[in-house]
Amino acid sequence: MTEVPEHLLKRSKDRRTSLDGGTPAADAAPAAESAPIEKATASAAAAPAAVVPAAVPEPVPPYVEAAIKRKKIPIWAIPVLAFLPLWAVMYIGGLSPAASGEPSQLATGATIYTAYCASCHGAAGGGGVGRAMNEGNLVKTFPDILGQLEFVWIGSNGTGPAGxxxxxxxxxxxxxxxxxxxxxxxxxFDKSLSQAELLAVVRYEWETLSDGKTTVDAEGNMTYADGKPMLNAAGELITPEGTPLFDPAGKLTIQPNWTMPVGSPS
Ligand code: HEC
Structure with missing residues (x-):
């Protein structure tokens, strides 16, 4: 074991004495060893006259100071912050397309009518630059909707010369x-609409504006009277036999049935 030099022991003793507030007697108390800090405080209070440097307050670390000085969250921000997760959910939900929210065929037809036809035929089909379609006028011209599909697809000039x-x-x-x-x-409209859009807008005019009767499938899409689809999987108009409804010139490949009761589906 190494011997502690005498002068070091003395220095240590002197230092402890000065810490204890200059009361060498306290140094002897056994309690002083087990609880030196309590002891130091107690003796400092007991001997105010002693020259003890006033307890210097621990310097506040800069990060604590920054935390104290930092602006607090204003009260009004609390509800704003509370709703943030809700808005996040709504925002993300708004980004993904509506699962089954696709507009129905008839609703699509109404939208197309407003965009492409209403300027000439009137918002409710009352006529203007184009002929009136309301009050059954249209189904009188086309008791079979197939004839109207052709007329809108190729227009007056595709149908033939004047007259x-x-x-x-x-x-x-x-x-x-x-x-x-x-x-x-x-x-x-063969250049600006798809055949599915053509059916949608023609159906809207025929059914909603002119009171024609249609048969529809489970999805609400118009079918032939016997339930056969009018569109194939590619969205092209087909005959009840499944062949293309239009030839390359846009003319019907089957004869419309002009003797069918007015306003009933093909
Ligand atoms: C630029 C004006 C104009 C626009 C746009 C227009 N039409 Fe017409 N439409 C006419 C005119 C004019 C006639 C009469 C044609 C004729 O006498 O040859 C007509 C006639 C018709 C007829 C025949 C009605 C009948 O009883 O004889 C149908 C059906 C028709 N339009 C459907 C549509 C549809 C569907 C749209 C939109 C996709 C549309 N039209 C957009 C001007 C327009």
Whole structure:
């Protein structure tokens, strides 16, 4: 064991004496060894006269100081913060397309009508630059909706030169002829609409504006009267036999049935 030099022992003793507030007697108390800090405080209080440097407050670490000085969250922000997770859920939900929220065929038709047809035929089909469709006018021209599909697809000029008859030959008031309304042609829509969109808008005019009767499948899409689909999986118009409804020129590949009761589906 190493011997502690005498002068070091003395220095240590002196130092302890000064810490104890200059009361060498306290140093002898056994309690002083087990609880030196309590002892130091107690003796400092007991001997105020002693020259004890006033307990210097621990310097506040800079990070604590920053935390104290930092602005607190204002009260109004609490509800804002509380709703943040809810908004996050709503925002993410809004990004993904609605699962089954696709508009129905008829609703799609209404949208297309407003965008492409209402300017000439009137918001409710009352007519204007284009012929009136309301009050059964349209189903009188086309008791079979197939004829209307063709007329809208290729327009007046695709149907034939001025004066070409179209629609029901036995129409009440006389069969309609191209460019006979006010001399203006009905535009063709084979370039601007898909065949599925054509069916949607034609169905909307025929059913909603002109009171035609339709049969629909479970999804609400129009079918032939016997329940056969009018569109194939690719969204193209087909005959009840499943062949294309239009030839390359946009003319019907099957004859419309002009003798069917007015306003009933093909
Ligand atoms: C630029 C004006 C204009 C727009 C747009 C227009 N039409 Fe027409 N439409 C006419 C005119 C004009 C006629 C009459 C054609 C004729 O006399 O040859 C007509 C006739 C028709 C007819 C025949 C009605 C009948 O009883 O003879 C149908 C059906 C029709 N339009 C459907 C539509 C649909 C569907 C749209 C939208 C996808 C549309 N039209 C957009 C001007 C327009």
């Amino acid at each position: 070409t008859p179209y629609g029901d030959p036995a129409r009440e008031g006389g069969q309609h002829k191209t460019l006979s309304y006010n001399g203006n042609p009905m535009p063709n």
